[in-house]
Amino acid sequence: MTTPKIIPARNWGQRAVALLLIIIVALLVSLVATSRHIIWSAIPQYIFDETILDGIKLTILFTVLSMVISIIAGAILAMMRLSPNPVLSAFASLYIWFFRGTPLLVQIIFWFNIQLFIPSIDIGSFHVDTNSIITAFIAALLALSLNEAAYMAEIIRGGLMAVDSGQHEAAKALGYTPGQAMLRIIFPQALRVIIPPIGNQTISMLKTTSLVSIVAAQDLLTRAQNIYARNFLIIELLIVASIWYLVMTTIASAIQFIVEQRLGKSTNQTPGFVTNALRLMRAEGRNG
Incomplete structure (x- = not known):
């Protein structure tokens, strides 16, 4: 009897x-590639x-x-945040609430204009103008x-909480x-849980830095804007900037992949030190 295919x-x-x-993609590519308003020869330049x-x-x-x-x-x-001390925990919670709840762009502008309400720093005989410290780069x-x-x-808190509670008890038992x-x-x-999202945040940060162009911090986007303000090749310079952002994020993604692969191998091949120590202690207790 033959098995049905x-x-x-x-x-x-x-x-x-x-x-x-x-x-749709082909039409969009064709529309951009055949545009008479983009000087493609300027991009390699x-x-x-x-x-x-x-x-x-x-x-x-x-x-x-x-x-x-x-x-x-x-x-x-x-x-x-994980501390049993209510003051420390409350401060960390307040910090996270504030900085995650306000737009980054607003924070950049705030630090850049901090001299409006703190014009100088005076500590005893020490006096310094705020503008000389909080430059566009520092802001x-x-x-x-x-x-x-x-x-x-x-x-990091999520990574620490992901570690089995028995590890805490084992560490305490070992003194x-x-x-x-x-x-x-x-x-x-906790690193095996923390590393992947940190990699994602790093890749995101590469692109987020473009926001600092609002204070002319001379990053990639700011330099591109400075050039097209003179020659009016706006789209061409934005394409150049986009190409470099893609290159940087691609390299960062490749590095993240390699790190995650190696981290995964190391965690799979070697059991936890504390777990091994506890097993040894239990074995010795039974033998004794």
Whole structure:
């Protein structure tokens, strides 16, 4: 007796939608490519323009610095949020509520104009003009870092809470202090939960830095705007900026994928140190 051949059902609805999408995309590409109002020859000319490359460097610098600062601040805020001390927990909750509840663009403009209500910093005989400290670069960096710290705090807190509660008890049984348990046991295990969203936030930050152009912080978008303000090649320069943003986010996505793959292998191959220690202690107890 022969086994009947299974023929998958043809989903004509999906095929029709796919065909419609192909037609729409093809029409949009054709519409843009054949536009007489875009000087395509100008795009290669500005791809490696020195001004554009300087803007890319500053965009990467903004991304790296703001992510480093926000991760450190976010870790502190996450531990404060989880603290049994009501003052620390309330402060962290208030910080997260405020910075996640107000638009980043507003925060950038606020820091850039802080000299309007704090014109100078006076501490005893020390006097300094606020404008000399809070430059466009510092204002943008403060806004990006402090805003991102609120999101990092929730990401890290979620990662810490994902660690099995038995790990806390095991660390305590092994004589670890709460600080030692957090740094040596809990936090390393939470990394496998924390790393993926941090990677996503870093990729998002690469694009979010474009908001600092509102205060002329000389990032990639600001440099592109400066050029098209002189030659009026608005669409062409925006395409150049978009190409570089795509390149940077693609590289960042590839790095994130590699890190996640290696992290996944390491967590799958090596069991937790505390779990092993507890097993050993239990075995010794039974043998004794």
